Amino acid sequence: MTPTLPADHPARIARAALALDGLSVGDALGETCFRDENFEAILDDPFATTRGPWSWTDDTAMALGIYEVLHEHGRVDQDVLARRFATRFEAEPWRGYGPGAIRLLAEVAAGGDWRVAADGVFRGGSYGNGSAMRIAPLAGYFADDDYAAVAQQARLSAEVKHAHPEGVAGAIAAAVAGACAWKHRATPADPATKRGLFDAVLAHTPVSEVRTGVARAAAIPFELPEPAVRLLDHGMSVQPFNTSMTPIVRQLGNGSRISCQDTVPFCVWAAARHLDDYQAAIVTTIRARGDIDTNCAIVGGIVALAVGAGGIPKEWRADREELVV
Numbered sequence: 001m002t003p004t005l006p007a008d009h010p011a012r013i014a015r016a017a018l019a020l021d022g023l024s025v026g027d028a029l030g031e032t033c034f035r036d037e038n039f040e041a042i043l044d045d046p047f048a049t050t051r052g053p054w055s056w057t058d059d060t061a062m063a064l065g066i067y068e069v070l071h072e073h074g075r076v077d078q079d080v081l082a083r084r085f086a087t088r089f090e091a092e093p094w095r096g097y098g099p100g101a102i103r104l105l106a107e108v109a110a111g112g113d114w115r116v117a118a119d120g121v122f123r124g125g126s127y128g129n130g131s132a133m134r135i136a137p138l139a140g141y142f143a144d145d146d147y148a149a150v151a152q153q154a155r156l157s158a159e160v161k162h163a164h165p166e167g168v169a170g171a172i173a174a175a176v177a178g179a180c181a182w183k184h185r186a187t188p189a190d191p192a193t194k195r196g197l198f199d200a201v202l203a204h205t206p207v208s209e210v211r212t213g214v215a216r217a218a219a220i221p222f223e224l225p226e227p228a229v230r231l232l233d234h235g236m237s238v239q240p241f242n243t244s245m246t247p248i249v250r251q252l253g254n255g256s257r258i259s260c261q262d263t264v265p266f267c268v269w270a271a272a273r274h275l276d277d278y279q280a281a282i283v284t285t286i287r288a289r290g291d292i293d294t295n296c297a298i299v300g301g302i303v304a305l306a307v308g309a310g311g312i313p314k315e316w317r318a319d320r321e322e323l324v325v
């Protein structure tokens with residue numbers, strides 16, 4: 001049966017493609033910054049990192065899966081999405097999937113039911129940050145709908161692999177942030193827009209550690225210039241991340257634990273703070289280290305919806321490995 005697509009499907013899928021671009025450039029560039037020489041270089045000059053093609057990773061592979069399902073069905077069909085994730089995994093298993101994802105996707109690729117496989121691999125559901133890392137195309141597709149619709153589709157997409165309440169909350173928070181970025185794309189530099197992004201996320205994210213972390217992020221006075229943040233470092237005897245982002249990372253996390261709780265609050269903060277500047281958003285996110293590719297994928301996907309295709313540096317876009325849709 002041919003799925004019924006909404007009348008404005010072409011506009012929806014164009015937004016999803018924009019978000020996918022923002023996500024995949026962040027993912028691919030972020031992945032290069034696990035190497036110290038690239039990390040150091042990009043802090044001095046955002047275009048001084050190694051030249052491409054930069055391979056994108058599992059974040060983009062799964063986001064492509066969501067993009068394709070929305071392209072064909074106009075909504076999240078969980079069975080189709082699970083198969084699409086598994087097909088992409090089977091074709092390119094070397095994209096940097098986590099050990100749990102490898103077991104689950106291999107079972108689904110072999111014909112297993114995703115519900116049974118997911119419960120076998122992650123009892124109680126996964127709260128890994130994978131639910132948020134892949135969500136931007138969905139945020140784009142539903143960005144003109146109300147937030148409740150965005151949250152509902154984000155929940156459906158998370159349940160395939162990340163059914164734990166924190167996994168669901170992480171997907172919803174990142175999706176609502178992306179939709180909010182699009183709705184306010186005329187005024188991304190306005191402090192009221194940036195504050196409003198936190199308000200929208202807090203209003204629609206279920207009670208969870210993710211939501212508590214976003215509330216903590218909203219309380220940080222990000223109007224402070226970043227050099228002031230840097231000064232806060234000076235009194236610290238321990239600087240595990242060796243960057244000026246240490247105080248922020250201590251409050252919000254940076255994805256080192258690969259969980260939504262430890263990833264999404266920081267990403268919402270970084271995206272809100274730099275909602276009008278993709279390049280600054282990504283460099284700030286890189287400075288926090290942690291799960292760099294995933295953090296940059298989440299932040300890049302949100303900010304792209306605010307700044308549009310012209311806001312993504314063309315040098316970075318040219319260096320990203322081609323997307324195969």
Ligand SMILES: [Mg+2]
Nearest residue numbers: 057058059293
């Ligand atoms: Mg990755």
